[in-house]
Amino acid sequence: MSLFVQKFGGTSVGTTEKIKSVAKKIAGFRDDGHDIVAVVSAMSGETNRLIGLAHEMQKVPDAREMDVLVSTGEQVTIALLCMALKDLGYEARSYTGGQVKILTDDSHTKARIQEIDIEKMSADLNKGRVVVVAGFQGVDEEDNITTLGRGGSDTTGVALAAALKADECQIYTDVDGVYTTDPRVVESARRLERITFEEMLEMASLGSKVLQIRSVEFAGKYNVPLRVLSTFKDGTGTLITLDEEYSDMEQPVVSGIAFNRDEAKLSILGIPDSPGVAYKILSAIGEANIEIDVIVQNIAADQSNDLTFTVHRNDVEKAEHILKNVATDIGAREVRADDKITKVSIVGVGMRSHAGVASTMFSALAEENINIQMITTSEIKISVIIDEKYLELAVRALHTAFGLDNTIEES
Numbered sequence: 001m002s003l004f005v006q007k008f009g010g011t012s013v014g015t016t017e018k019i020k021s022v023a024k025k026i027a028g029f030r031d032d033g034h035d036i037v038a039v040v041s042a043m044s045g046e047t048n049r050l051i052g053l054a055h056e057m058q059k060v061p062d063a064r065e066m067d068v069l070v071s072t073g074e075q076v077t078i079a080l081l082c083m084a085l086k087d088l089g090y091e092a093r094s095y096t097g098g099q100v101k102i103l104t105d106d107s108h109t110k111a112r113i114q115e116i117d118i119e120k121m122s123a124d125l126n127k128g129r130v131v132v133v134a135g136f137q138g139v140d141e142e143d144n145i146t147t148l149g150r151g152g153s154d155t156t157g158v159a160l161a162a163a164l165k166a167d168e169c170q171i172y173t174d175v176d177g178v179y180t181t182d183p184r185v186v187e188s189a190r191r192l193e194r195i196t197f198e199e200m201l202e203m204a205s206l207g208s209k210v211l212q213i214r215s216v217e218f219a220g221k222y223n224v225p226l227r228v229l230s231t232f233k234d235g236t237g238t239l240i241t242l243d244e245e246y247s248d249m250e251q252p253v254v255s256g257i258a259f260n261r262d263e264a265k266l267s268i269l270g271i272p273d274s275p276g277v278a279y280k281i282l283s284a285i286g287e288a289n290i291e292i293d294v295i296v297q298n299i300a301a302d303q304s305n306d307l308t309f310t311v312h313r314n315d316v317e318k319a320e321h322i323l324k325n326v327a328t329d330i331g332a333r334e335v336r337a338d339d340k341i342t343k344v345s346i347v348g349v350g351m352r353s354h355a356g357v358a359s360t361m362f363s364a365l366a367e368e369n370i371n372i373q374m375i376t377t378s379e380i381k382i383s384v385i386i387d388e389k390y391l392e393l394a395v396r397a398l399h400t401a402f403g404l405d406n407t408i409e410e411s
């Protein structure tokens with residue numbers, strides 16, 4: 001008998017019929033003698049709908065009230081799932097984040113979990129009940145409702161699994177595992193039997209939204225066995241494993257390709273070449289709480305500098321405004337903004353021990369006539385910024401170039 005924390009995402013609980021089939025799935029695990037803590041998301045589309053309502057009230061909705069509002073989505077699902085379980089004859093109890101008590105810091109809309117009280121959940125499990133917990137939410141020290149950021153139910157699942165020392169945290173979703181790239185974009189994408197925490201963390205940070213970044217961080221830190229599986233189709237899914245558990249033989253050079261459509265590029269051109277200017281520019285952006293991703297600086301023939309960097313698309317107007325002020329201050333010539341870009345990245349721990357990965361990447365893009373605007377690398381990833389209209393072509397070309405295409409027909 002094992003204890004599983006099973007998280008069901010929005011599409012898995014998108015209708016009452018789907019909630020009933022989730023209940024049946026959980027019932028099957030109970031029949032096999034397993035203890036189950038289920039974490040559920042809001043029904044698909046509900047969180048977006050609630051955010052839309054908030055924006056009808058205030059241009060920039062109050063963060064505390066936003067959390068009170070969006071946390072209701074998950075509260076609906078926990079109650080419905082418990083009703084469905086009871087209807088099948090199983091004991092079940094629902095809890096909001098605050099009722100469990102999932103204590104977080106007070107950063108509304110992006111709170112971090114600090115502590116979890118397992119008393120009520122353990123007592124219920126001992127009584128043979130299925131525990132159903134609302135994902136994505138907690139409370140701060142003053143009992144204000146907080147939420148964990150978009151996709152945060154994954155993190156609730158992993159955090160509960162860590163606190164309860166569960167045998168496995170299972171993330172049930174609308175795809176049957178983690179793929180070499182988003183299977184909705186590349187048809188020949190292949191399901192990975194396993195992927196290391198390190199690679200999954202890069203994939204998530206670089207745009208693969210199948211798991212929230214923090215959930216992977218959490219699982220790595222507390223060594224929670226984590227598996228991504230389909231709600232609708234039986235199978236073993238993808239296991240996220242420790243680096244050491246991968247033998248060299250199995251290690252592909254590139255494990256996956258991630259992409260992010262949410263970035264925009266800003267350039268400040270004709271900057272006088274003197275010490276401290278890059279600091280002046282980037283600190284002004286930092287002070288406005290805008291995160292910078294890729295940065296490139298080049299020296300022009302006249303010895304002036306051009307500095308280009310990327311930010312989240314939501315921040316581009318704010319960043320452009322700040323840059324224009326800084327440009328006047330330091331005597332730079334021009335500021336340009338471009339939100340028609342995208343970042344494509346290849347990820348793999350195997351890159352550490354293989355040379356020539358970058359040249360394979362660049363030649364595959366060159367063959368498709370795709371211009372690389374910026375490049376950034378780390379030990380296990382290479383990212384390029386390209387024109388967004390080439391996104392799918394680039395991902396497909398790289399997928400083939402690194403031998404990731406699915407050549408065996410899956411039944």
Ligand code: ADP
Pocket residue numbers: 008009010011012041151172173174175177178179180181182183184207208209210211256
């Ligand atoms: P949920 O509602 O269950 O949390 P999400 O929409 O957050 O589901 O995550 C699942 C989606 O992630 C898939 O439908 C898929 O389009 C997308 N995705 C992106 N990259 C990958 C990848 N490498 N492997 C699998 N799915 C991916």
Ligand code: ASP
Pocket residue numbers: 009010041042047048073135136149150151152153154
């Ligand atoms: N319902 C929240 C969202 O849509 C949290 C989640 O689904 O993980 O972002």
Ligand code: MG
Pocket residue numbers: 009151154209210211212
């Ligand atoms: Mg999700």
